[in-house]
Amino acid sequence: MQDLTLVMAQLDPLVGDIPGNTETAIETVREARIEHGADVVILPELFLTGYPPEDLLLRPSLETRLREARARMAEKVARDVMVIVGYPGRREGGNWNLAGVLYNGEWVGEYAKQALPNYEVFDEQRYFGVGDAPLVVEHKGARLGILICEDVWEEGPVQQTRDAGAEILITLNASPFHQDKPAERLALLEQRAGEVGLPIVYVNQIGGQDELVFDGGSACVAANGELRVQAPHWSVGLMPVLFVQEDGAWVPRAGEVDEDVSAEENLYCALVTGLRDYVNKSGFQGVVLGLSGGIDSALSLAIAVDALGPQRVHAVMMPYHYTADISKQDAAEQARMLGIEYEVLPIESMVESFMETLSASFAGTERDTTEENLQSRCRGVLLMALSNKKGLMVLSTGNKSEMAVGYATLYGDMVGGYNAIKDVYKTWVYRLARWRNSQEPAIPERVIERPPSAELAPDQQDSDSLPDYDVLDAILVRYIEGDMSAEAIIAAGFNHDDVYKVVRLVDRCEYKRRQAPVGVRVTRRGFGRDRRYPIVNGWQPGD
Structure with missing residues (x-):
């Protein structure tokens, strides 16, 4: 019986x-x-430059470098295996997103x-x-x-390729992750395979690039859409x-299939992947972050340790008059649990000097709030000083809900x-904090259970100035991701x-978000990248 071994290469390139x-x-x-005795090896979309190369595609020397790269591959790759790899190319006066086929x-x-x-x-x-053939x-x-x-993702190219005589469809991908995306991809592959009656081999990139993160999950479905092989998510491999x-x-033939995991684990x-690749690909020695005893910095610390290891993570507690004793205790306890470098730098004298x-x-x-923000900015100064002195990147710890409504301080906790x-x-x-603790204790339970507070004023709680987070997040999802108007959200x-x-x-704080670090x-x-609104505008919130 004739057979053919295709190998899906799930790789993590460095852009540029x-x-x-x-x-x-x-x-x-x-x-x-x-x-694996490969007959065909398939690499991801734009692999030779990494994805997305953005305006590197406009550099005059790019095509020369890619020609040299392709020449080296032609010289060094084994003669008895076909390679399909993605790269950009300048052809006939334009740039194209290409897949090249190398053999012998x-x-x-x-x-x-x-x-x-x-x-x-x-x-x-x-x-x-736009290609047309x-x-x-x-x-x-x-x-x-x-x-x-x-x-x-479109019907036309798939049907055109089927009509051109294809018996196996191969797609090179750099498909970024977002919540629910893995399931959407598999549903799409099942649909497309069923429409054209052909098996599909789907090879995806892995790793982080700036804000984007790629989850892999390369897969093969049969002509009826049945999943036959799937590579693990979140790991490089063949x-x-x-x-x-x-x-x-x-x-x-049926082979290995990555097991389903919870939404929290995914x-x-x-x-973890996004942070690890950003730090490592940028060449930082590690990270430093402010550890407040609150949930956001606690989760950020756990992610940093899982991404980089405890020896590359430095946390700092910077207490002021309003910092609760339990915050100090919980921060110290988490640092001990995770085995990181930890120090306490009080800011009372700094704040008083400024005042x-x-x-x-x-x-x-x-x-x-001026005085409250001054506390946060003193902490930002200390973190940046440690960053400069020790060669560590400052990891900020604000969540999307807070960033959406501007519940953060420019040049303070946004540093x-x-x-x-x-x-x-x-x-x-x-949800993530509870999931992480279910795997192995990493965050003191009291941090998860106590009401959230910025601790910039006596007895302060987030709910003093914001709706409860269950309500806030439900409104934010509808407004930010659903583009619903205020009146439509009220009607819901x-x-x-x-509302x-x-x-x-959200509208008023666009200027803050423009100055926030990437994540x-x-x-x-x-x-x-997704939501690009003008900072200065006269749009009315009810529209």
Whole structure:
């Protein structure tokens, strides 16, 4: 019986490192051939540049570097294996998102992506021309149809490739993660395979790149849409798919399938992966963060330790008059639990020095949030000083609910190079903390159970100025991700005053969010790449 082994290479490229990514591709093919007897090795979309390369695509020297990379692959890759790899290319005066086919030292085919996404985090129409022709290559008796990512989300390219004679569809992908995305992908593959009656091999990227994080989960479905093979999510590796001929058709044999995990575990892995790659790919020695004894910094600390190891994480408690004793105790306890470097730097003298300097300027005014923000800004100064001195990146710890309504201090707790939980709603912060503790204790239970507070004023609680987080997050999801108007949210059963307060805060605080550090994007509509609103505008919140 004739058979064919395709190997899905689920890899984590470094954007811009064309030589490094090329060597990874060469080594990957060698390993796939030796370990799995690969006939075909498939690498992700735009692998040689990494995804997304953004305006690196406009650099004049890019094409020269890619030609050198492809020449090296042609020289070094084994002659008896076909390689399908993604890269950009300048052809006929334009840029294209391409999949190249290498065999026996020659580039025997090149496919240009036809469906260019221009929504959510995608901006491909800025850079690429639209392909219009299918590519089907024959290898060892099998006709392989090549597609790239968004092509499989639309009917046209898939049907066109089927009509061109493909017997197996292969799609190269750099598909970012967001909550519920893995299930959406599998449902799509099942639908497309059933529509054209062909098996689909779907190879996805892994790892973090700035705000984006890629979960892998490369998969093969049979012609009826049944899942036959799936690579693990959140790990680099090779996954073989064995095809055999049965009744004149190529059929994938059942192989390993990654087990389903909870929504909390999937999200937590995304945050760990995004932070780990941002720190490591940027060359930081580690991270430093303010540990307040509250839930957000506690979860951020657990993520940092899981991403980098305790030896690369430094936490600082910076108490003031309003810092509760239990906050100090819980912060110290968590530092002990996780085995990190920890110190206490009181800020009373700093705040008092600033207040003395400002006393004449503040004469005749009432105490307000100015004094509260000053506490936060003193903490930001200390964190940045430690960052400079020790070569550590400051990890900020504000969640999406707070960032949405501006419940954060510019140049204070918003100081930082990255924020692992920037796109995580407060209600999910609690869910993640409980899930992490279910695996192994990492956060003191009292931190999870006590009411949240910024501790910038006596007996302060978040609920003093915001709706309860269950209500707040429900409103935010509808307004930010659903684009519902204030009146539509009220009609859905929410309190009029709460809704108008929240949407006004969201609109008013765009200027703050523009100055916040980047962070892992895990929802359908994160601030920054997804949701781009003008800072100055006259839009009315009821619209």
